[in-house]
Amino acid sequence: MTSESTVFLNGEFLPLADAKISVLDRGFLFADGIYEVIPAYQGQLFRLQQHLDRLNNSLSAIRMSPVMSDQQWIDVLTKLVEPHAQTDQSVYVQVTRGASSHRDHSLPDDPTPTIFAMCQTIVVDNLNTLAKGISAITLDDIRWDWCHIKSIALLGNILLKQQASDQQCTEAILLRDGFATEGSASNLFIVKNGQLITPPKSHYLLPGITRDLILELAIEEGIDCVEREISEQQLYDADEIWLTSSTKEIMPVTELNEQAINNAQPGEIWHKVSSRYRQFKQQFRQNND
Ligand SMILES: Cc1ncc(COP(=O)(O)O)c(C=O)c1O
Structure with missing residues (x-):
C-alpha cells in the first residue's frame, strides 16, 4: 500500500x-x-x-x-x-x-x-509451497474467554505468535485446560485413522470461515468429519495436523514441538482436501468472470 x-x-x-x-x-x-x-x-x-x-x-x-x-x-x-x-x-x-x-x-x-x-x-502460496509444511509449537492460551468475537484486541494473539517465531516456528497451537483449540491466527484440524477432526465452535475459538468451508468440501469428498474436542495427547498422536485461515488457506503442520508429524510430510487427506479447496476457488473465479 x-x-x-x-x-x-x-x-x-x-x-x-x-x-x-x-x-x-x-x-x-x-x-x-x-x-x-x-x-x-x-x-x-x-x-x-x-x-x-x-x-x-x-x-x-x-x-x-x-x-x-x-x-x-x-x-x-x-x-x-x-x-x-x-x-x-x-x-x-x-x-x-x-x-x-x-x-x-x-x-x-x-x-x-x-x-x-x-x-x-495477497500472494496465496501455491500447492507446492504449501506442501513444504510448517512447524508449530504448543502454548497455553493466554487470551480472554471470548475468542469467538473477532476483536481488534489482538495483543494475546500477537505475543503468542511471536513466541512461535522466536523458536523459528510459523504458528502456535493453543491449549486450554488440556485441549487444543486453535492457532494464534488460524483454526485447527487433525486427521486420525482417516477421520478429520476439528474442535466444535465455542467461546474458545474463532468460528473460521475457512474452517466451515473445509468441512463442507471434505464431507462432499466422502471424508468422515467430526467436530470434537482434541486433547493435547490426541494432538501429539495425530496422523496429520492442519491450520487454516482465509489468507493462508490449509497449512499442513509437519513439525510440532520439534517432532516430525507424518514423517515431516503433508498427509494423504491434506492432499485431497487442499486440491478440492483449490478447485472450489478456481470455479469461483470462473463463475465470476
Ligand atoms: C484466532 C483466529 N482463529 C481462526 C482464524 C481463521 O479464520 P478465517 O478462516 O475466517 O480466516 C483466524 C483468522 O485470522 C484467527 O485470527
Whole structure:
C-alpha cells in the first residue's frame, strides 16, 4: 500500500494519507472494536455473506448494532476491490465504537462508530509451497474467554505468535485446560485413522470461515468429519495436523514441538482436501468472470 492507496473511512473513499481519526477513538484507547479479513480473487469477494454475518455477530457480541446493511457493505467493498481486479486482495474491515468527548470505560449512550476498510495485495502460496509444511509449537492460551468475537484486541494473539517465531516456528497451537483449540491466527484440524477432526465452535475459538468451508468440501469428498474436542495427547498422536485461515488457506503442520508429524510430510487427506479447496476457488473465479 502507498499513501495514495484508496481506503474507505466513515462513508468516504479517500487516499490512505488523508484517512484520519480522533485519538479519542475507543478503538485506539481501549481496542473497543471488531474486524474482518475477506479475500477477494480478481475483484470478487470470497465467502462474503459468511464474513458479513460474522462481522454482525461480532458487533452484536460487543453490544453494537449493525453499522451498515449487507447491501451497503457489498457496495463499499466491491468499489474498494474493483481497481485491483487483476490481483488477489485481502480486504480489512474494522468497526470501532468511535470517539467520545473524554476517556471513560463506560459505554457511550449514543456512539458514532468509526468504519474503516482497506485492501492489500495477497500472494496465496501455491500447492507446492504449501506442501513444504510448517512447524508449530504448543502454548497455553493466554487470551480472554471470548475468542469467538473477532476483536481488534489482538495483543494475546500477537505475543503468542511471536513466541512461535522466536523458536523459528510459523504458528502456535493453543491449549486450554488440556485441549487444543486453535492457532494464534488460524483454526485447527487433525486427521486420525482417516477421520478429520476439528474442535466444535465455542467461546474458545474463532468460528473460521475457512474452517466451515473445509468441512463442507471434505464431507462432499466422502471424508468422515467430526467436530470434537482434541486433547493435547490426541494432538501429539495425530496422523496429520492442519491450520487454516482465509489468507493462508490449509497449512499442513509437519513439525510440532520439534517432532516430525507424518514423517515431516503433508498427509494423504491434506492432499485431497487442499486440491478440492483449490478447485472450489478456481470455479469461483470462473463463475465470476
Ligand atoms: C484466532 C483466529 N482463529 C481462526 C482464524 C481463521 O479464520 P478465517 O478462516 O475466517 O480466516 C483466524 C483468522 O485470522 C484467527 O485470527
